[in-house]
Amino acid sequence: MKAQDGMYIDGAWRPAAGSDLIDVVNPADGQVIASVPAGNAEDVDAAVRAARAALPGWAATPQAERAALVAALRDALVAHKDELADTITAELGAPLAFAKAVHVGGSTAVASSFAELAASYAFEERIGNSTVLLEPVGVVAAITPWNYPLYQIVAKVAPALAAGCTLVLKPAEDTPLTAQLFARAVHEAGIPAGVFNLVTGTGPVAGQALAAHEGVDLVSFTGSTAVGRKIGATAGAAVKRVALELGGKSANVVLPGADLAKAVATGVGHVMANTGQRCNALTRMLVHRDQYEEAVSLAAAAVAKYPSGDPRQDDTRLGPVVNAQQHERVLGYIARGIEEGARLVAGGPDAPHEQGYFVAPTVFADVTPDMAIAQEEIFGPVLSILSYEDEEEALRIANGTVYGLGGAVWAADEETAVAFARRMETGQVDINGGRYNVLAPFGGHKQSGVGRELGSHGLAEYLQTKSLQF
Numbered sequence: 001m002k003a004q005d006g007m008y009i010d011g012a013w014r015p016a017a018g019s020d021l022i023d024v025v026n027p028a029d030g031q032v033i034a035s036v037p038a039g040n041a042e043d044v045d046a047a048v049r050a051a052r053a054a055l056p057g058w059a060a061t062p063q064a065e066r067a068a069l070v071a072a073l074r075d076a077l078v079a080h081k082d083e084l085a086d087t088i089t090a091e092l093g094a095p096l097a098f099a100k101a102v103h104v105g106g107s108t109a110v111a112s113s114f115a116e117l118a119a120s121y122a123f124e125e126r127i128g129n130s131t132v133l134l135e136p137v138g139v140v141a142a143i144t145p146w147n148y149p150l151y152q153i154v155a156k157v158a159p160a161l162a163a164g165c166t167l168v169l170k171p172a173e174d175t176p177l178t179a180q181l182f183a184r185a186v187h188e189a190g191i192p193a194g195v196f197n198l199v200t201g202t203g204p205v206a207g208q209a210l211a212a213h214e215g216v217d218l219v220s221f222t223g224s225t226a227v228g229r230k231i232g233a234t235a236g237a238a239v240k241r242v243a244l245e246l247g248g249k250s251a252n253v254v255l256p257g258a259d260l261a262k263a264v265a266t267g268v269g270h271v272m273a274n275t276g277q278r279c280n281a282l283t284r285m286l287v288h289r290d291q292y293e294e295a296v297s298l299a300a301a302a303v304a305k306y307p308s309g310d311p312r313q314d315d316t317r318l319g320p321v322v323n324a325q326q327h328e329r330v331l332g333y334i335a336r337g338i339e340e341g342a343r344l345v346a347g348g349p350d351a352p353h354e355q356g357y358f359v360a361p362t363v364f365a366d367v368t369p370d371m372a373i374a375q376e377e378i379f380g381p382v383l384s385i386l387s388y389e390d391e392e393e394a395l396r397i398a399n400g401t402v403y404g405l406g407g408a409v410w411a412a413d414e415e416t417a418v419a420f421a422r423r424m425e426t427g428q429v430d431i432n433g434g435r436y437n438v439l440a441p442f443g444g445h446k447q448s449g450v451g452r453e454l455g456s457h458g459l460a461e462y463l464q465t466k467s468l469q470f
């Protein structure tokens with residue numbers, strides 16, 4: 001695609017206020033593929049003003065019309081699915097088949113779910129002698145990360161539109177091209193001018209200005225806990241609503257009696273998907289000590305099925321990580337695991353390719369709960385396997401981090417798995433390999449965040465109540 005050299009504000013591409021640019025790099029070879037404008041506070045201000053001006057009209061648009069426009073947006077994304085997948089592969093490094101099926105397919109499925117919800121959602125309820133109106137919160141600041149560049153945008157914009165909110169999006173600086181294609185789809189769908197606005201730029205400049213802008217009513221952020229904390233503080237000081245989708249260190253608990261081979265193979269696949277760059281990745285596998293060595297060998301064998309390489313090649317299942325900084329960070333954690341005495345059973349610090357930000361799929365055994373690789377979010381293709389003696393210890397380890405986003409339990413039967421899942425301090429748990437559900441609320445306990453995305457719970461984040469008494 002050809003990059004836009006402006007910002008999408010008030011229904012058109014407009015020149016940026018400043019002249020700074022952001023280079024977009026292909027992480028598979030380190031080459032600059034495009035550049036986009038780096039927005040500043042002036043661009044943010046223009047975008048927020050446009051969103052404010054469009055708010056009364058959009059909030060008053062009949063529900064059926066808003067729903068039809070969300071469906072039209074989904075259709076515009078589907079119409080450009082190949083270009084979207086190519087762009088995600090180019091700027092993120094996701095293998096092309098994965099970009100098509102998961103990045104684009106998952107995003108359009110989420111857009112569809114909100115088109116349906118927009119049409120069917122009850123924006124009014126009766127409680128005793130009151131009618132409760134569920135009204136749009138107002139102008140939304142959406143700040144998104146690079147790991148699922150399209151999905152993270154759709155998971156905020158589609159419910160916000162369905163709710164009657166208007167928005168300003170500040171996407172990650174690493175993946176702005178996908179965001180520009182999304183803005184083009186909004187335009188093609190015929191969504192009225194000013195309802196959706198895009199400002200590309202860096203977090204500390206454009207992101208900060210947007211989160212702090214007094215014309216914003218809700219900040220919806222996905223990214224690191226460190227930045228989330230800052231945004232929460234800024235929003236709190238201004239008494240603004242905030243939704244934070246932060247990091248994770250999710251546990252995959254394999255209880256005695258489970259199908260060990262299936263649990264390990266599925267668990268490894270979960271960690272390697274998107275090169276481990278997922279906030280809910282099941283990066284800690286917990287196995288009973290009697291089955292521990294068997295699980296370790298199964299995991300070491302399973303990673304061999306994730307060859308890394310050129311994301312455009314059909315047989316590549318593991319792309320590079322997104323940028324030089326993440327590459328250094330992930331390699332730093334691998335070095336730390338070795339230093340702290342974990343046993344490296346696959347992968348490691350050696351570069352699998354001469355160029356690009358590649359990390360070998362890595363498995364550590366003999367990981368203890370206090371090690372950095374068992375506590376901190378690595379955001380790369382690195383699995384830690386821990387052992388436990390009984391269910392109580394497994395639960396203590398599973399709950400023993402500051403995070404609580406995802407999780408999985410494998411057991412001989414669903415009842416046992418569900419009983420364990422009820423005691424886990426986390427927002428989602430997959431039971432015996434349960435599949436992802438676009439309608440299930442997604443979000444964190446503890447420091448994994450505040451608020452929920454997806455489905456009717458996700459839509460509710462963009463609404464506020466007004467009670468009329470009769």
Ligand code: NAP
Nearest residue numbers: 144145171172173202203207208223224227246247279379
């Ligand atoms: P990040 O810094 O938290 O970035 C997320 C978004 O926030 C980006 O759009 C970023 O802009 C913006 N941002 C950064 N500083 C900001 C500020 N002061 N005010 C407002 N917005 C700001 O995450 P990252 O640097 O991309 O990745 C670092 C780590 O975050 C990863 O290793 C991983 O642990 C975690 N992470 C989690 C998720 C998740 O889904 N939970 C996703 C991605 C990353 P820029 O892109 O310009 O920095």
Ligand code: MG
Nearest residue numbers: 172173174203
């Ligand atoms: Mg960043």
